[in-house]
Every structure is written in structure tokens, then in C-alpha cells.
Amino acid sequence: xxxxxxxxxxxxxxxxxxxxxxxxxxxxxxxxxxxxxxxxxxxxxxxxxxxxxxxxxxxxxxxxxxxxxxxxxxxxxxxxxxxxxxxxxxxxxxxxxxxxxxxxxxxxxxxxxxxxxxxxxxxxxxxxxxxxxxxxxxxxxxxxxxxxxxxxxxxxxxxxxxxxxxxxxxxxxxxxxxxxxxxxxxxxxxxxxxxxxxxxxxxxxxxxxxxxxxxxxxxxxxxxxxxxxxxxxxxxxxxxxxxxxxxxxxxxxxxxxxxxxxxxxxxxxxxxxxxxxxxxxxxxxxxxxxxxxxxxxxxxxxxxxxxxxxxxxxxxxxxxxxxxxxxxxxx
Amino acid sequence: xxxxxxxxxxxxxxxxxxxxxxxxxxxxxxxxxxxxxxxxxxxxxxxxxxxxxxxxxxxxxxxxxxxxxxxxxxxxxxxxxxxxxxxxxxxxxxxxxxxxxxxxxxxxxxxxxxxxxxxxxxxxxxxxxxxxxxxxxxxxxxxxxxxxxxxxxxxxxxxxxxxxxxxxxxxxxxxxxxxxxxxxxxxxxxxxxxxxxxxxxxxxxxxxxxxxxxxxxxxxxxxxxxxxxxxxxxxxxxxxxxxxxxxxxxxxxxxxxxxxxxxxxxxxxxxxxxxxxxxxxxxxxxxxxxxxxxxxxxxxxxxxxxxxxxxxxxxxxxxxxxxxxxxxxxx
Numbered sequence: 001x002x003x004x005x006x007x008x009x010x011x012x013x014x015x016x017x018x019x020x021x022x023x024x025x026x027x028x029x030x031x032x033x034x035x036x037x038x039x040x041x042x043x044x045x046x047x048x049x050x051x052x053x054x055x056x057x058x059x060x061x062x063x064x065x066x067x068x069x070x071x072x073x074x075x076x077x078x079x080x081x082x083x084x085x086x087x088x089x090x091x092x093x094x095x096x097x098x099x100x101x102x103x104x105x106x107x108x109x110x111x112x113x114x115x116x117x118x119x120x121x122x123x124x125x126x127x128x129x130x131x132x133x134x135x136x137x138x139x140x141x142x143x144x145x146x147x148x149x150x151x152x153x154x155x156x157x158x159x160x161x162x163x164x165x166x167x168x169x170x171x172x173x174x175x176x177x178x179x180x181x182x183x184x185x186x187x188x189x190x191x192x193x194x195x196x197x198x199x200x201x202x203x204x205x206x207x208x209x210x211x212x213x214x215x216x217x218x219x220x221x222x223x224x225x226x227x228x229x230x231x232x233x234x235x236x237x238x239x240x241x242x243x244x245x246x247x248x249x250x251x252x253x254x255x256x257x258x259x260x261x262x263x264x265x266x267x268x269x270x271x272x273x274x275x276x277x278x279x280x281x282x283x284x285x286x287x288x289x290x291x292x293x294x295x296x297x298x299x300x301x302x303x304x305x306x307x308x309x310x311x312x313x314x315x316x317x318x319x320x321x322x323x324x325x326x327x328x329x330x331x
Numbered sequence: 332x333x334x335x336x337x338x339x340x341x342x343x344x345x346x347x348x349x350x351x352x353x354x355x356x357x358x359x360x361x362x363x364x365x366x367x368x369x370x371x372x373x374x375x376x377x378x379x380x381x382x383x384x385x386x387x388x389x390x391x392x393x394x395x396x397x398x399x400x401x402x403x404x405x406x407x408x409x410x411x412x413x414x415x416x417x418x419x420x421x422x423x424x425x426x427x428x429x430x431x432x433x434x435x436x437x438x439x440x441x442x443x444x445x446x447x448x449x450x451x452x453x454x455x456x457x458x459x460x461x462x463x464x465x466x467x468x469x470x471x472x473x474x475x476x477x478x479x480x481x482x483x484x485x486x487x488x489x490x491x492x493x494x495x496x497x498x499x500x501x502x503x504x505x506x507x508x509x510x511x512x513x514x515x516x517x518x519x520x521x522x523x524x525x526x527x528x529x530x531x532x533x534x535x536x537x538x539x540x541x542x543x544x545x546x547x548x549x550x551x552x553x554x555x556x557x558x559x560x561x562x563x564x565x566x567x568x569x570x571x572x573x574x575x576x577x578x579x580x581x582x583x584x585x586x587x588x589x590x591x592x593x594x595x596x597x598x599x600x601x602x603x604x605x606x607x608x609x610x611x612x613x614x615x616x617x618x619x620x621x622x623x624x625x626x627x628x629x630x631x632x633x634x635x636x637x638x639x640x641x642x643x644x645x646x647x648x649x650x651x652x653x654x655x656x657x658x659x660x661x662x
Contacts (some may be wrong), residue, residue, distance in 0.1 A: 140546035150541035151658060179662040210481035215471035215581035219573040226571075240557070240571065242550040242662065250546035253584050327482060331510040331573065 004170055006030065007075035009068050009090060011038045013051035014107055015081035017143035019062065020055050024173050029062045032071035034090070039064045052147040069094055077103040077170075079137070080119065084110025084284065087119075099127045103163055105135040109191040110284050111291040118188040131184070132160040135167050138187040138243045140250035149175040155243035157181040181243060185233035190225060190244040193292060193306070195285030197221040198251045199263035200309050203319050206267020213327075217305065218252050220330045224303050228292070231299040259285040266312060267319050289313055304329040335501055337361065338402040340421060341412035342369045344382040345438055348474035349412055350393065351386050355504045360393045363402035365421070370395045383478040400425055408434040408501075410468070411450065415441025416618065418450075430458045434494055436466040440522040441615050442622040449519040462515070463491040466498050469518040469574045471581035480506040486574035488512040512574060516564035521556060521575040524623060524637070526616030528552040529582045530594035531640050534650050537598020544658075548636065549583050551661045555634050559623070562630040590616040597643060598650050620644055635660040 004027050008019050011033030019029050033039050041049045043064055046057045065071040068091055072078055078099075082090045087108060104127075106119035115122060120136070123129035135158040145152055156167035156178055164180035172178040181187060200221070201214060209217075225248070226239040239245060251257050262283035265275035276282055293310045296303060308326040311317040335358050339350050342364030350360050364370050372380045374395055377388040396402040399422055403409055409430075413421045418439060435458075437450040446453060451467070454460040466489040476483055487498035487509055495511035503509040512518060531552070532545060540548075556579065557570040570576060582588050593614035596606035607613055624641045627634060639657040642648040 139543075140550075141543050142541075145541040145543045148541070150539075150543060152541075152543035153547045153662060155662075177658070177662070208481075210473075210476040210479070210483075211581055211585060212470075212472050212476045212481060212483035215577040215584075216484045216573045218580055219471075219571055219577040222576070223569070223571050238554070240550055240554050242547045245553070246546040246550040249549055249580075249584075250542055253546075254542060327508070331484060331486075331508070 004077065004166075005075045006170065007032065007071040007078045008081055009071060009078065010081035011035055011048065011051070012081065012083065013143040016048045016052045016055060017146035018079060018081055018107060018137070018171075019057070020052070020146065021171055021173055021176055023057065023061060025170065027170060030065060030071040030075045031062050032065045032068045036066065039066065052143060055147050067093070069098060072098050072102065075102070077105060079105045079107055081107040084108050085113055085282070085287065087112060096127055099123070099129050102129070103133050103135060104129045105137060105167065106188065107137040109195070110288060111192055113287060113291075116291045116294045118185065118192070120184045120188060132158075133163065134158060134184065135160075135163050136184045136187045137167070137171070138191050138247060140242055140246035142250065142254070142256075144256075146176070151175050151177070153177045153179065153242055153246070155179045155181050155187060155241070157184045157187045157243070159184060179243075183233070183235060183237050186229045186235070186237050186239075187243050189229045189232060190247055192288045193225050193228065194248040194251045195259045195283065195288050196292060196306050196309050197225075197248060198254075198257050198259035199266075199283065199285040199289070199313075200305050201252045202257075202260040202263020202265075203267035203309070203312065204323055205260075206264040206269075207320060207323055209323070214252075216330050218248065221252070221305050222248055224301075224305055228296070228299070228301045228303060231301045232295070259283040262286065263309075267323075269319075272313055272316070285309075286313060335408065335497075336406045337501065338363065338406035338409045339412055340399050340402065340409065342366055342379065342382070343412065343414065344474040346412035347379045347383045347386060348477035349410060349438060349468070349502075350388070351383070351477065352502055352504055352507055354388065354392060356501065358501060361396060361402040361406045362393045363396045363399045367397065370397065383474060386478050398424070400429060403429050403433065406433070408436060410436045410438055412438040415439050415615065416444055416613070418443060427458055430454070430460050432464075433460070434464050434466065435460045436468060436498065437519065438468040440526070441619060442523055444618060447622045447625045449516065449523070451515045451519060463489075464494070465489060465515065466491075466494050467515045467518045468498070468502070469522050469578060471573055471577035473581065473585070473587070475587075477507070482506050482508070484508045484510065484573055484577070486510045486512050486518060486572070488515045488518045488574070490515060510574075514564075514566060514568050517560045517566075517568050517570075518574050520560045520563060521578055523619045524556050524559065525579040525582045526590045526614065526619050527623060527637050527640050528556075528579060529585075529588050529590035530597075530614065530616040530620070530644075531636050532583045533588075533591035533594020533596075534598035534640070534643065535654055536591075537595040537600075538651060538654055540654070545583075547661050549579065552583070552636050553579055555632075555636055559627070559630070559632045559634060562632045563626070590614040593617065594640075598654075600650075603644055603647070616640075617644060
């Protein structure tokens with residue numbers, strides 16, 4: 001998009017996919033990547049060696065930066081695409097002023113650890129970013145399929161309709177269709193909660209429950225999600241839209257979801273810690289489970305599936321018994 | 332259930348699964364199966380040799396019948412579990428009187444060919460069965476998983492709450508949980524329409540669309556289904572309940588769905604006739620597509636996905652172009 005100056009923070013697969021989309025749309029990126037080896041590889045051979053390595057970048061098209069500060073200085077729109085767990089450490093060196101007059105756009109599918117806040121609230125309350133300058137990128141969108149240019153859909157949310165429209169133009173390409181939305185809370189929470197339900201789905205698969213049960217689980221999960229986001233932010237929304245239901249489906253039915261795999265190990269009887277060590281990473285839904293549990297202390301929404309996952313992960317309840325009790329609450 | 336006298340019409344996998352459930356619940360069945368070899372096998376070795384052959388029946392527990400008339404005479408509740416295409420030929424020899432004072436329960440996931448009626452309307456209008464004596468068995472429930480006694484959920488619908496409750500008791504076992512409903516139109520249409528959407532899902536997979544797109548397709552499909560059943564029968568319902576959304580999910584995401592396989596062949600470029608011949612059977616969604624298209628001439632609900640499937644199957648539109656046009660209507 002002509003005249004846009006966009007920064008992307010992050011060097012993982014989702015960040016890499018977003019830079020590809022922006023580039024394919026003619027937009028160069030001020031790109032912050034912490035890992036110096038990845039920076040060097042993109043600058044020399046035009047590839048991110050660790051994530052989506054099949055994607056080719058024109059080495060001279062983007063400006064790579066070793067600090068977020070350098071990326072922010074040259075941009076008016078900043079897309080945050082680091083894992084939620086690293087958000088605060090990634091930006092702690094930046095003064096609050098660095099965010100002034102920037103559009104801040106979250107592509108983070110998680111909540112701020114320790115604060116139990118979605119990014120919209122975090123940037124607003126902690127870093128003084130007004131809601132009219134805040135946006136969310138969401139949708140059922142595996143980065144791997146973006147790399148293959150398989151047709152995908154993104155929803156771009158902002159309480160500022162102009163920003164939502166600008167983001168739609170920035171990210172719409174021949175293989176990405178975009179839809180604007182005004183629902184930053186619903187899209188952020190859906191992106192967080194789907195990982196909890198993907199863990200639930202994995203646990204049930206690990207315990208031997210079949211496809212019939214999974215269909216009931218996912219149907220109940222989307223109803224549970226609807227009730228929760230309605231309690232947190234009661235605006236008009238159709239939870240069956242692809243930013244909510246679609247995002248849940250692509251995660252809960254994915255064979256490659258880390259959250260689902262983590263849940264499956266727990267369901268098969270490996271301990272929570274063992275499962276995390278074995279996977280050599282922490283599934284985002286593990287943190288999301290605790291965050292949503294804390295937030296729900298304010299709202300008291302009945303969420304039997306999310307609570308079962310919480311009880312299994314944090315209270316060490318036996319999965320076999322916890323899911324059997326859960327099964328009586330589903331219909 | 333004590334005192335119940337139940338007939339089941341049909342010897343396919345769903346009929347066989349339903350008899351297993353009824354038997355496991357202590358209810359003997361007046362069982363009509365057209366195929367004499369299957370009857371003989373169940374009477375001698377207690378197994379249906381063609382469908383769910385792992386399921387064992389006590390040969391003396393059920394009464395097998397070679398005609399539907401014999402099965403009906405001895406029962407007050409008749410469960411119809413023949414394929415929709417064979418419904419009329421299965422029961423044409425029966426006088427209208429045979430249905431008098433019977434509860435008639437449809438486990439057929441299709442519409443009456445040539446009449447474009449769901450079974451509720453057919454039995455009411457053609458065979459004078461009052462709606463208070465009519466019920467529907469629905470739910471996300473592969474028969475194969477019932478055979479394995481994997482926990483599954485059924486929704487039992489009737490405009491007569493007492494009949495819905497009776498059916499819940501008849502079919503609830505340790506591996507089947509049941510929920511009553513008053514929505515015979517919604518549950519019947521959902522069971523029919525899911526097969527159209529499973530064909531759509533298969534066509535798109537055959538064309539090379541990925542998981543991101545499938546999630547958007549299914550999200551749009553459930554919204555389309557909601558609009559259609561609301562137009563046909565506007566009562567209060569949550570389309571995300573497992574009888575609607577769950578049934579769509581278990582079919583659209585199943586690797587074993589005939590409808591999905593049929594769609595995939597069409598998407599890969601085999602002709603419609605070739606795909607049917609190759610599969611040696613006709614996918615139910617093929618008929619459902621024409622029926623729903625006809626019914627929608629009364630209601631004019633915008634249904635881009637169902638229309639795309641109809642255009643591909645009946646108007647010989649090229650799948651690649653039809654789905655590309657469809658993709659612009661999704662979000």
C-alpha cells in the first residue's frame with residue numbers, strides 16, 4: 001500500500017508470514033528480529049532459516065533491525081508478532097514515548113503473562129496507546145499455508161473503522177482475503193481461548209474419545225467461548241464468523257497444533273511437566289488456561305471445558321476422571 | 332426401557348448401530364431387514380455380515396422380519412433407518428392404516444426423493460401420522476464409533492415433549508448421552524444439509540485448498556444452514572448445538588465421509604457420473620443438493636455454498652471457477 005511505513009516485531013513463523021504478505025502487496029517492512037543469525041540470513045540469502053524457510057525475500061526490500069527501537073523510529077504502524085511470553089522482554093527497553101502516534105497492531109495470540117490482559121488493554125493501560133490506534137490481526141490462518149500461498153482469510157479488528165480498513169488494504173493480496181471488524185476483545189480472546197480448547201481436544205483424543213465426541217466438544221466449546229466474550233465485552237457479534245469459529249476449527253482439528261499435541265500427551269498419561277519437556281516448548285494454551293481462569297474470577301461464566309483443562313494442568317486432576325465428569329455437562 | 336415395543340426398519344450400519352443401542356438398553360427389537368442373508372446371519376451367528384460386523388447380537392433377543400408389515404404389527408414405536416432413496420420402495424406395500432397409532436421416528440438423513448420433503452412432512456401429509464407422534468434421531472454419530480462403544484451424543488427431537496423424553500430414555504446408554512429437542516425441522520434439515528457441505532469441503536480439498544480455507548468454508552456453511560432452517564421453520568434454536576454444528580463438523584472433517592470423498596473426486600477433475608460409478612454408490616449429498624435447491628425456490632435464502640455445489644453437480648459448472656467465485660462471497 002502506497003506510503004505505508006510498517007514495522008514488524010518478531011522473527012517466528014507468523015511474523016515471517018506477515019512480512020511475506022506485506023512484501024507481496026508492495027509494502028517494505030522495518031523488521032525487528034532478535035536472533036542475529038536469522039537477520040544475517042535474510043539479509044544475505046533472503047530466507048529465514050528457522051521458520052518458513054521456503055519463503056524467499058528480496059534481501060534489499062526490507063530494513064532489518066537488531067532492536068525494536070530502530071524498527072519503530074521509521075514506521076507509523078507497528079505489527080507485534082512475538083510470542084506472548086516474550087512480549088514484555090522484547091519491548092521493555094523502549095520508552096513509553098516510542099509508541100506515541102503509532103498504530104499498534106497485535107498479531108499475538110496470547111495474553112500478557114502476569115497481567116492477564118489482552119494486548120489491547122495492555123497497550124492502552126500500560127503504554128498509553130489509545131484504542132483508536134490499536135488493531136488486531138486474526139483469522140483461521142496457519143503460517144505454513146500462507147507460505148504456500150493457499151487462499152486464506154484474515155479479520156482485521158479495530159475500534160477505529162479507518163484503521164481496520166487500512167489494515168485490510170495492507171494485508172489483502174491475491175491469496176489473502178480480508179474482512180474488517182470492530183471487535184478487538186472478541187478476536188483477541190478467541191485467539192487465546194482456541195488454544196485451551198485445542199488442549200481439551202488433544203486430552204480427549206489421548207484418552208481414546210472418538211470423532212463423535214470431538215464434534216460435541218467443539219460445539220460446546222464455541223458456545224462456551226461465546227458466553228465468555230459476551231460477558232467480557234458485550235457488543236453485537238456472530239461467534240460463528242471465521243475469526244472466532246473458524247480459528248477454533250483450524251486449531252482444534254489440526255494435526256500439527258502444538259496445543260493439541262500437548263493435550264494428547266497429557267491425555268495419554270504423561271505428566272504436564274514431562275509433556276512440556278518432551279515437546280521442548282510450552283504450548284500457548286497452557287498459559288492461556290491460567291489467564292482465562294483468573295479473568296473469569298471477575299465474570300463467573302460457567303466454562304466447564306476450560307475449567308476441566310485448568311484442573312488437569314494446574315490442579316493435577318486425573319484426566320480420565322475430569323473428562324468423564326465433563327462429559328456429563330456436554331450435550 | 333420396560334414395556335417398549337420398538338421396530339427398526341433397515342439393515343445398514345446406522346440401523347445396526349441403533350439396534351445395538353436398544354439391545355444394550357434392554358429393549359428387544361422387531362427388526363425388518365430386506366436382505367435375507369443378513370437376516371439369516373443375525374439369526375444364526377448373531378452378526379450383520381455386511382455392516383458393523385464386529386457387533387454381536389443375542390440371536391434370540393430380537394425378532395427378525397422379512398417384511399415391514401410384520402415388524403410394525405408387533406410394535407408401537409417404529410424407527411425408520413433405511414436410506415432416503417429406498418424409503419418409498421421399502422414401505423410402499425404397507426397400507427396407510429399400518430401407521431395408525433404408531434410413533435414414527437426418523438433416523439433417515441435425507442429427504443424423500445421426488446417430493447422434496449423431510450420425513451416429518453412426508454409422514455404427516457402422505458401417511459397421516461400426526462406431528463405429536465413423530466420424532467427424529469440426530470446427532471454427530473458415526474455408526475462405526477457406536478459399534479466401538481465410544482461415547483457419543485444423540486439429540487431426540489419431537490414436537491411432543493413426552494415422545495422426545497421417551498426416546499431419550501430408549502436410546503440413552505452408558506456410551507450414548509441423549510438430549511431432547513422440539514426442533515424436528517432443524518434437526519432433519521441439518522442432517523440433510525451437512526452432506527451438501529461435506530461435498531463442498533471435498534471439492535475444495537480436491538482443488539488444493541488448505542485447512543485455513545476449510546475452516547472459513549465450514550464457518551460460512553453453519554451460518555448458511557442457520558439462515559435456511561430459520562426461513563423454513565422459524566423457532567428459537569441455537570445452531571451451534573451439537574445436533575446442528577456438531578453433525579456438520581463430524582461429517583465435514585471426517586476422512587471416511589462418502590460425501591466428502593465424492594466431492595474430492597469431483598474437485599480433482601473426475602466427472603460427476605465417473606465419481607459416482609467409481610465409488611459404486613451415490614453420496615446422499617448428491618440428492619440433498621437438488622432437494623434443498625428446489626425447496627429454496629420458495630424461500631430464496633442466499634446460500635452461495637449450497638448453490639456452488641448444485642451448479643457443479645447439476646449444471647456441470649467447472650469446479651475451479653465455481654469455487655473461485657464462491658471464495659469471493661466468503662469471509
